[in-house]
Amino acid sequence: MFDSRGAFSGFAVDDLDAAHRFYADTLGLTVEVLADSGFLSLRLGSGGSVLVYGKPHHTPASFTVLNFPVADVEAAVDDLRARGVETKIYDDADLPTDARGIMREGGPLIAWFRDPAGNVLAVLEE
Numbered sequence: 234m235f236d237s238r239g240a241f242s243g244f245a246v247d248d249l250d251a252a253h254r255f256y257a258d259t260l261g262l263t264v265e266v267l268a269d270s271g272f273l274s275l276r277l278g279s280g281g282s283v284l285v286y287g288k289p290h291h292t293p294a295s296f297t298v299l300n301f302p303v304a305d306v307e308a309a310v311d312d313l314r315a316r317g318v319e320t321k322i323y324d325d326a327d328l329p330t331d332a333r334g335i336m337r338e339g340g341p342l343i344a345w346f347r348d349p350a351g352n353v354l355a356v357l358e359e
Contacts (some may be wrong), residue, residue: 241281241282241283242283242284242298242299243284243285243286244283244284244285244286244287244294244298244299244352245285245287245288246259246285246286246287246288246291246292246348246349246350246352247287247288247291247350248349248350249271249272249286249287251287251349251350252273252285252348252349252350253266253273254342254347255343255347255349256275256285256348257297258274259316259317259318260316262275262276262277262278263275263276267280267284270286271287271310272284272285272286272287272348273285274313275299278335281301283299291350292326293350293352293353294352294353295346295353296352296353297345297354298351298354299354299355299357300354300357301354301357301358302356302357302358302359303356303357303359304358304359305315305358305359306335306342306356306357306358307335307342307344307350308354309344310334310335310356312332313356315343315347316357318345318346319334319347320333320334320335320345320346321333321350321355322334322345322346322347323335323345328345328346330345330355333347334341341357341358341359342357342358343355343356343357343358344356344357
């Protein structure tokens with residue numbers, strides 16, 4: 234019988250070591266190396282987890298693979314930029330973001346950034 238209680242999401246990267254450093258050291262997430270697989274498990278503050286796996290010939294996702302809800306997107310962008318993370322990843326013709334990469338139109342305040350594999354992540358204001 235289908236049961237969604239243990240459901241989790243996952244995405245691919247081209248370099249598991251670089252992903253481990255980014256998610257653990259840069260973003261401060263708890264990252265577990267899953268025994269006998271080499272996969273990574275990102276532990277989220279919500280109690281959930283995300284599987285990160287290496288994939289030969291990886292092509293970055295062209296959509297947001299992981300969102301981080303925040304109380305203050307401005308402060309989150311400041312924090313990410315202090316950690317060396319670039320938040321201005323889109324041209325204004327693609328998405329109308331300000332000089333710091335924050336989109337202020339059409340929904341919650343949101344800023345996108347990339348992991349070392351080029352996957353798109355976001356902080357969005359709750």
